[in-house]
Amino acid sequence: MREVAIVGIGQTKFGELWDTSFRELMVEAGVRALEDAELDGREIEAMYIGNMSAGQFIQQEHIASLIADHAGLTPAPCTRVEAACASGGLALRQAFISVASGIHDMVIAAGIEKMTDVLATQATDALATAADQEWEVYVGTTFPGLYALMARRHMYKYGTTEEQMAQVAVKNHRNAQFNPCAQYRKEISVENVLNSQMVTDPLKVLDCSPVTDGAACTVLAPAEKAKEYTDTPIKITGLGQASDTLSLHDRQSLTELRSTLVASSTAYKMAGIGPEDMDLAEVHDSFTIAEIMAVEDLGFCKKGEGGKMAEEGETDVNGRIPVNPSGGLKGKGHPVGATGVAQAVEAVTQLRGESGKRQVEGAERGLIHNVGGSGGTCVVHILERGD
Amino acid sequence: MREVAIVGIGQTKFGELWDTSFRELMVEAGVRALEDAELDGREIEAMYIGNMSAGQFIQQEHIASLIADHAGLTPAPCTRVEAACASGGLALRQAFISVASGIHDMVIAAGIEKMTDVLATQATDALATAADQEWEVYVGTTFPGLYALMARRHMYKYGTTEEQMAQVAVKNHRNAQFNPCAQYRKEISVENVLNSQMVTDPLKVLDCSPVTDGAACTVLAPAEKAKEYTDTPIKITGLGQASDTLSLHDRQSLTELRSTLVASSTAYKMAGIGPEDMDLAEVHDSFTIAEIMAVEDLGFCKKGEGGKMAEEGETDVNGRIPVNPSGGLKGKGHPVGATGVAQAVEAVTQLRGESGKRQVEGAERGLIHNVGGSGGTCVVHILERGD
Numbered sequence: 017m018r019e020v021a022i023v024g025i026g027q028t029k030f031g032e033l034w035d036t037s038f039r040e041l042m043v044e045a046g047v048r049a050l051e052d053a054e055l056d057g058r059e060i061e062a063m064y065i066g067n068m069s070a071g072q073f074i075q076q077e078h079i080a081s082l083i084a085d086h087a088g089l090t091p092a093p094c095t096r097v098e099a100a101c102a103s104g105g106l107a108l109r110q111a112f113i114s115v116a117s118g119i120h121d122m123v124i125a126a127g128i129e130k131m132t133d134v135l136a137t138q139a140t141d142a143l144a145t146a147a148d149q150e151w152e153v154y155v156g157t158t159f160p161g162l163y164a165l166m167a168r169r170h171m172y173k174y175g176t177t178e179e180q181m182a183q184v185a186v187k188n189h190r191n192a193q194f195n196p197c198a199q200y201r202k203e204i205s206v207e208n209v210l211n212s213q214m215v216t217d218p219l220k221v222l223d224c225s226p227v228t229d230g231a232a233c234t235v236l237a238p239a240e241k242a243k244e245y246t247d248t249p250i251k252i253t254g255l256g257q258a259s260d261t262l263s264l265h266d267r268q269s270l271t272e273l274r275s276t277l278v279a280s281s282t283a284y285k286m287a288g289i290g291p292e293d294m295d296l297a298e299v300h301d302s303f304t305i306a307e308i309m310a311v312e313d314l315g316f317c318k319k320g321e322g323g324k325m326a327e328e329g330e331t332d333v334n335g336r337i338p339v340n341p342s343g344g345l346k347g348k349g350h351p352v353g354a355t356g357v358a359q360a361v362e363a364v365t366q367l368r369g370e371s372g373k374r375q376v377e378g379a380e381r382g383l384i385h386n387v388g389g390s391g392g393t394c395v396v397h398i399l400e401r402g403d
Numbered sequence: 404m405r406e407v408a409i410v411g412i413g414q415t416k417f418g419e420l421w422d423t424s425f426r427e428l429m430v431e432a433g434v435r436a437l438e439d440a441e442l443d444g445r446e447i448e449a450m451y452i453g454n455m456s457a458g459q460f461i462q463q464e465h466i467a468s469l470i471a472d473h474a475g476l477t478p479a480p481c482t483r484v485e486a487a488c489a490s491g492g493l494a495l496r497q498a499f500i501s502v503a504s505g506i507h508d509m510v511i512a513a514g515i516e517k518m519t520d521v522l523a524t525q526a527t528d529a530l531a532t533a534a535d536q537e538w539e540v541y542v543g544t545t546f547p548g549l550y551a552l553m554a555r556r557h558m559y560k561y562g563t564t565e566e567q568m569a570q571v572a573v574k575n576h577r578n579a580q581f582n583p584c585a586q587y588r589k590e591i592s593v594e595n596v597l598n599s600q601m602v603t604d605p606l607k608v609l610d611c612s613p614v615t616d617g618a619a620c621t622v623l624a625p626a627e628k629a630k631e632y633t634d635t636p637i638k639i640t641g642l643g644q645a646s647d648t649l650s651l652h653d654r655q656s657l658t659e660l661r662s663t664l665v666a667s668s669t670a671y672k673m674a675g676i677g678p679e680d681m682d683l684a685e686v687h688d689s690f691t692i693a694e695i696m697a698v699e700d701l702g703f704c705k706k707g708e709g710g711k712m713a714e715e716g717e718t719d720v721n722g723r724i725p726v727n728p729s730g731g732l733k734g735k736g737h738p739v740g741a742t743g744v745a746q747a748v749e750a751v752t753q754l755r756g757e758s759g760k761r762q763v764e765g766a767e768r769g770l771i772h773n774v775g776g777s778g779g780t781c782v783v784h785i786l787e788r789g790d
Contacts, residue, residue: 085647085648091661097485099482099483100468109482117505145463145464259479260477263472274478
């Protein structure tokens with residue numbers, strides 16, 4: 017396989033973007049990525065698009081054709097990939113594999129979701145289709161409910177507290193205020209989180225990532241050509257993807273995601289480095305408990321100590337292992353199909369040293385971690401500055 | 404890139420399968436493919452699943468996890484790909500690329516659609532989401548309407564007749580009667596087609612492919628390992644994918660699909676052979692006019708002569724270039740996400756010489772052609788018996 021690097025990045029502002037259509041969002045992110053790489057669109061040989069459910073959110077399937085069309089990139093092959101909230105990570109993975117294989121050189125990996133064109137209750141219903149219809153959704157479970165079950169069990173087994181979960185949200189909002197693309201750019205306090213409206217006990221509304229519109233885009237190239245497009249190509253040196261049962265009740269444990277364990281160990285092995293070598297991580301904090309479990313499952317601390325890490329500031333931008341310097345899904349927003357690609361955009365920005373007030377000093381290696389549903393899919397990539 | 408071969412195939416019966424659930428269909432096709440390759444599921448390293456819209460048909464996204472789960476294949480990575488009716492072809496393509504790259508050895512490419520759990524009108528609406536919502540669907544266009552526009556223009560420009568279109572349906576029903584998996588196993592006459600109910604002038608109901616449940620599965624392996632699993636590995640020697648505008652009105656021509664032209668020329672070039680070298684083709688006859696345009700765009704005759712080919716029997720099983728010996732989408736049925744993979748299943752069966760009464764004598768090379776929407780996506784593969 018050939019080595020592969022990211023040479024261009026772009027994303028839209030994340031938020032409730034009622035004035036911008038699905039097709040406009042994707043073009044905006046794509047144009048920014050092409051401009052970043054100083055690349056003519058005609059050089060693009062293929063595209064992979066992560067999107068969870070345009071079919072339910074805007075009554076449009078076949079978005080790959082729509083996007084190739086509106087980006088002016090026909091007849092280049094364009095393929096949508098989907099695994100709920102891990103769709104963006106899958107797009108990055110397929111783009112990597114296609115460049116690594118040699119079938120294409122310049123390939124786009126993008127992600128998009130337009131979620132606010134439906135009522136909030138409809139958005140919740142659409143998101144619930146990422147859980148098992150027959151065993152979970154039919155009995156009324158939604159995603160906050162599934163993650164609340166995991167949170168309760170984590171609290172019972174490891175003594176994790178609601179305050180520790182709140183610390184995750186506080187940190188991610190603190191980081192998001194310095195991210196110009198973030199949906200929420202204001203600080204919150206532990207008290208704000210604890211006093212916010214209960215969604216599913218013990219998760220309050222400020223423990224949950226929001227409903228968001230947005231798109232993100234990266235351009236991948238063979239590593240040997242990368243310097244033609246950027247002074248600081250960022251190599252993808254490890255990748256892993258794993259599946260798990262769709263239903264929570266089929267799992268052996270409620271306090272770890274097996275898909276994260278398998279995907280990350282595959283990625284670490286491929287890259288030849290481990291969690292101790294990472295300078296930062298963007299992890300899938302769809303709920304605060306999800307970030308706590310992720311830092312454990314990714315090997316940044318022992319199992320059960322994720323809450324303590326948040327409490328002690330170890331995951332702060334200047335901490336031992338900065339987690340979600342972008343603001344994460346919680347602060348930056350979570351347009352589900354775009355999230356995995358937006359994580360790559362943040363990691364590349366950090367490894368280039370261009371993150372301004374949220375910059376992790378001297379960052380050379382980063383990990384991104386994207387989860388679908390309650391862990392039925394996980395995708396992990398390791399990115400390294402390749403000077 | 405490594406050479407890649409198909410070593411196992413399986414599919415369910417196609418039809419209105421009200422007694423079989425989505426998850427059961429996929430497992431049935433998968434088990435047949437594994438048995439065909441005499442392969443243990445634990446050898447499978449990754450899966451790609453083509454599916455257009457489980458979100459709309461059964462309110463279930465994230466089907467990759469569901470399938471890995473119910474097939475007992477977790478934690479292997481599983482990825483859904485979608486481009487409307489071309490979703491199955493995309494799954495085959497991604498599986499090919501992943502084996503060719505060297506990242507995986509044994510990889511499943513499967514496709515599935517469960518379309519009859521909703522009302523027929525809802526199925527039509529769901530299928531319409533493969534067209535452009537803002538420019539086509541909002542003004543009331545459905546797929547029969549879009550293909551009727553192409554048919555009218557083809558009739559005007561080339562003198563194609565309703566009788567010639569009817570001949571396509573007659574041939575495909577004739578072939579389908581010998582396919583044990585086909586939805587319609589009885590012959591029809593030109594008069595039957597011409598006298599059947601008008602859908603959108605000039606397309607009658609017997610010019611249209613049906614609404615179908617079904618799943619199909621293939622197992623891909625590196626060519627150098629293929630003989631461990633089968634005596635007759637079928638190599639994929641060429642592949643091509645192309646996009647076009649989503650809306651019909653944006654195209655330069657209504658009588659050809661640019662995506663077919665580009666995808667097939669890419670595939671021919673890669674395989675180093677041309678249309679004259681093909682022993683059979685499975686093409687995307689979602690409507691009879693679509694097969695007529697396909698045989699032209701794939702280079703089996705001059706532009707405008709597709710109708711005459713059907714009329715003169717050149718596309719019959721014993722004709723100059725047999726087209727849709729399986730019965731095609733018209734006779735075999737069209738579970739949209741499964742179709743592209745089912746085309747591969749038929750081509751492999753033919754190239755192995757195991758097609759019984761619909762066997763194309765001495766077939767050694769075949770082409771499969773899968774279209775999304777009205778041509779916004781096209782995927783072509785060339786398969787060769789590699790003794």
